[in-house]
Amino acid sequence: MTKQITVRAVGGHEFLALLPQLAGTSLRRSLVCVAFRGSTVIGVLRHDLPRRMADHPVLVAAMVGAVCRIEQAEGVIVTVYTDREYPRSAAAAERRLIERASARLEDAGFEVRDGFIVASTGWGSVIDPTVPVRGRELELIDAAAAELPVLAELAEEPPPPSSDRARAARLRRRLVALREHGSIEWLQRELGGQIDPIELVERVLHEPAATAAQGAWFAELSASAVFRDAIVLQIAFGTSVGEIALQGVAGFSPTGDDAADASLRDASGGSEEFVTELYLGRTRLRPETKRVEAGIEFVERLLVDLPRSYRPGVHCVAGWLHWALGRGSRAGSHLDRALEIDPDHAMARLLDTYLGSGALPEWAFVREDERRELLGGR
Template sequence: MLDARGMTAIIRAASAHDFLALVPTLAGFRPERSLLCIVFSGNRSVGVLRHDLPLAEVDHDRLVAAVIGTICRIVDIDAIVPVIYTDARFADNGGMPERALLELVADRAGQAGFVVRDALCQAADGWSSLLDPDAPAMGHPLVLIESSAAVNDVPDGDRIAAGDRPGAGLPPANPARAASVAAALAEFRDLPSLEGAMSELGRDADPVELVETLIARPRRRPVDARRLAWFVHLASRPPFRDAMMLQIAFGRMVGELAHEVSHAPHDTAAAEIAAADLDHDDRGHAERADLDEVLARLIMGRSMLRPDRARVERALAVLGDAIAHAPAAGRSGSLCIAGWLAWTQGRGSVAGAFLDSALECDPAHSMSSLLAEYIGSGALPEWVFVRPERTDEHHGAISGP
């Protein structure tokens, strides 16, 4: 999963332990039991590719082939730093844990033409570099990472707290606001009162107008509880959910088109993903005249049309508010939208966490299940492999180690 996180400053890592101290800032969370590949274009970090550590050595070759294949698709990448995070210990292994996997990644990356600037392992009791012949067999102490001064240059808004994990950044819930959202949701579910409830929303009763009201421009104040509840209510209905998330990413016109085809009595996008058998092969040689299929391909990331990042970020903020204040039983649709939106920005780990939460709330939520399997298989939207325009680049960079 490719995790790309915008930063607001250029930060330089003078040493390997400084670099390790800054990796959570790049990823947006603190990795655990993961293989990360930080990819570079020149001295600018472009993103972080993350995979779970394989359970068995027999799976190493397949994983590394997938990782290097993905990196080869990213435009203008010339260097990488693979990092393994493991809860194993140097002391228990008699040396670096997961050394064979790290060596395989470094070797394959070099064969593919990438400069391997370093190859690091951070274990439960120490860290080390594969490329440092003088590294102690039992690793360097973790305190070097924990006390690194490099993080002092990270702006406060970009710093990662000790317990931050993918998808854990929901705002704290306000009990009174949560009660108001729950009351409005109950009213919306009560069909005899639905017309009256909608009349109070005015033009925002229309899903297209609602989305534009919520995310078209930066908000100066929180969304009122009733509109937040109406969004959560619509997100729980598959045709509205799919159309709204497409509108958020690609604009009002796409949303209107999506709503035109959303009256079909089936979950179109989920059906398309299921029919794809989670196959990443490009089957788009024939023209796709059917609008329904075109929209499904957008959901699956089979397009070079790049989502509007500013709209997506504003929507994720609104969704965080909605998820935090909605009853658990009503969160799945909103979590599903948040997961897909995170994925459109290359944040696969965050997307997976949102989708896992959706399935915890409703194990039968079919779209979350299909997206979790699709994204978990390593699928990435085609647009993430093309460098964005200068105004949309990640402004932060880490050079080094």
């Protein structure tokens, strides 16, 4: 979150009523850290709760590291959202997580102003000795939320696109034909110049609806780790980065001749390290939001028509793209679906572990003026 908002909430229930609007999303199974300068909110960080307590130290380290990079942050409030009952015991996982996070934040020089737990049966502050055993009533938060002005649209997960039987049948026929007759000649006849992964990605980003052949070839490429990584990076950063990611792949040669693209390829040296840093978000070069949104729209429309066994790779693409825009919950949802279909899917497992650790991309902390500077004033 980049908008600065002065908070004048006088009670914990009022702060918690405001928090989903500050975060820009509904909050479930989350660790949320709000950073303040005085009474002004200058940053909101949200992480998915890990499934195991053993992963809490990694999560807290990631969160504290992120808070340390928020300029001029002085104080913080930590909140845990859980779908379990309000914890009565001091040894409960939610209380221990807040204690661990608070200790690490204080060690880093921040004033921890409060810690809240919002559970399925109640809520409370961990520093308030008057909280009932079962927590305070959730209706207090709901009532305060109803009186708040709307600061922003909540990023609720939209309903998935509806499937179409005829469209799904055409896609299924192309997938079967691709597996049976997937020679270069067949692909060229079906796709023309779009057999090239770079051309295919650009076409599906800029056309309202893909053909069955395009969807089938995209799904097939997404099943390959090398092509899948190149696809998400091309969607996020453009064709030149896609070409860099594909260098060394048999049968592929860069086709771009734009001077800026050539400069980027030269600067990267086509190195595997460069691609890895981009993929893990260890760069301050922010993805192009419109391209990422277009990519999400395409892959989520494709997923509803794909046969189940073909979906894990495409779910990985969707998960990474959501993560690139800071939508950790939606990213996690796609990875969960991939692992439900194929529990041994290597990339889904790796992404689930990495994103579940609370990893945030470097570009999440880039100010608008710095972003323009990185892009040469554009």
